[in-house]
Amino acid sequence: MPKKKSSSIERVPTPKHLAKLDREILALLNERVEKAIARKAAKPEESDTLKDAREAIETLVAESKGPLGGEAVQAVFRELYSGQRAAAQKTRVAFLGPDFTFSHLAAIKHFGQSVEFVPVSSIAAVFESVERGTAEYGLVPLENSTDGRVTDALDGLSKSTAKICGEVPLPIRHCLLGIGARGDIRRVCSKPQALSQCRNWLSKHLPEAEVTPVASTAEAARMAGADRTIAAVASAEAAAVHELKVIARSIQDQADNVTRFAVIGVSPGEKTGNDKTALVFEAPHEPGALADVMAIFKKQRLNLTWIESFPIPGARGRYLFFLEFQGHPSELRPRRALASLEKKSLRLTVLGSYAQAELID
Ligand SMILES: O=C(O)C(=O)C[C@]1(C(=O)O)C=C[C@@H](O)C=C1
Numbered sequence: 487m488p489k490k491k492s493s494s495i496e497r498v499p500t501p502k503h504l505a506k507l508d509r510e511i512l513a514l515l516n517e518r519v520e521k522a523i524a525r526k527a528a529k530p531e532e533s534d535t536l537k538d539a540r541e542a543i544e545t546l547v548a549e550s551k552g553p554l555g556g557e558a559v560q561a562v563f564r565e566l567y568s569g570q571r572a573a574a575q576k577t578r579v580a581f582l583g584p585d586f587t588f589s590h591l592a593a594i595k596h597f598g599q600s601v602e603f604v605p606v607s608s609i610a611a612v613f614e615s616v617e618r619g620t621a622e623y624g625l626v627p628l629e630n631s632t633d634g635r636v637t638d639a640l641d642g643l644s645k646s647t648a649k650i651c652g653e654v655p656l657p658i659r660h661c662l663l664g665i666g667a668r669g670d671i672r673r674v675c676s677k678p679q680a681l682s683q684c685r686n687w688l689s690k691h692l693p694e695a696e697v698t699p700v701a702s703t704a705e706a707a708r709m710a711g712a713d714r715t716i717a718a719v720a721s722a723e724a725a726a727v728h729e730l731k732v733i734a735r736s737i738q739d740q741a742d743n744v745t746r747f748a749v750i751g752v753s754p755g756e757k758t759g760n761d762k763t764a765l766v767f768e769a770p771h772e773p774g775a776l777a778d779v780m781a782i783f784k785k786q787r788l789n790l791t792w793i794e795s796f797p798i799p800g801a802r803g804r805y806l807f808f809l810e811f812q813g814h815p816s817e818l819r820p821r822r823a824l825a826s827l828e829k830k831s832l833r834l835t836v837l838g839s840y841a842q843a844e845l846i847d
Pocket of ligand 1: 582586587588589590627630636658677679680701702703704745
């Protein structure tokens with residue numbers, strides 16, 4: 487950052503001089519903050535470059551030979567800086583990238599376009615981003631209507647301190663994408679869940695192609711853009727980004743293929759009056775333990791909307807149960823159910839509460 491030339495500022499502060507000083511200060515401030523924002527976007531895990539920028543600006547002011555040196559100018563600076571920063575700081579939302587995975591599409595559907603999207607390389611990294619605070623929210627696929635649960639998300643929920651604060655059911659329409667013709671395809675790449683959702687179509691239409699699992703549908707699209715023998719199973723939006731042809735559309739085996747995503751954040755959702763609550767528990771390994779737990783929900787007349795069993799790694803024969811019911815812990819019957827469940831289970835974690843979302847196409 488070049489030092490501001492003292493010769494450009496007169497010693498007598500007139501309104502004209504002050505206006506000029508303001509403009510110069512603002513220009514320097516903008517330059518610093520913009521550089522800091524760009525650096526932070528490129529390397530979010532690195533030090534707080536915005537803070538570094540503020541310190542640099544303050545030093546600059548302290549060294550300034552202008553008419554308004556000292557605390558008064560520092561105060562003006564601080565105000566300018568904080569206004570700039572407030573405008574620059576968007577809500578950050580992490581998702582399994584690169585751009586235009588279905589997780590990204592779910593994030594756009596839930597948050598709109600005005601947030602800052604943070605693509606990361608795995609579902610585990612989405613949880614990490616929220617836990618470390620590099621993103622306020624994350625989107626993770628929980629379950630699919632054709633293929634069932636998404637193991638990486640359940641694993642993350644069982645270990646993470648992040649809370650579910652929203653749900654996004656998204657219709658999933660897969661396309662076969664590539665740069666060549668259907669006859670050029672030797673390999674079909676996609677996320678295992680996407681390949682599984684299209685397995686009948688693929689074995690019928692491309693029986694000789696090798697099927698290769700990759701980190702995400704959009705990663706497969708990126709690969710297909712570099713090799714005409716590779717086709718990707720991915721979204722139509724991913725085709726546009728990588729300039730791919732849509733070789734076949736809507737290739738999922740079930741026409742009404744839906745994936746339900748969880749929005750994760752640091753705190754659960756507030757009561758809206760039409761909520762669901764998710765939890766994970768381990769019941770004692772003894773006859774009737776699970777039936778006793780189910781009886782709690784029957785007694786409190788709480789409707790269950792989701793249940794999954796999940797083996798506990800390294801503890802053969804022991805299971806975690808994920809469960810979701812209609813209601814919010816601030817309501818009487820859910821509160822009673824949770825208190826009883828606490829007594830009956832070896833471990834209980836309330837994963838969060840969220841407004842019950844409609845499936846909108
Ligand atoms: O790879 C993507 O596009 C994702 O967002 C992940 C994912 C998943 O794992 O379920 C999400 C939705 C579809 O079911 C297919 C893939």
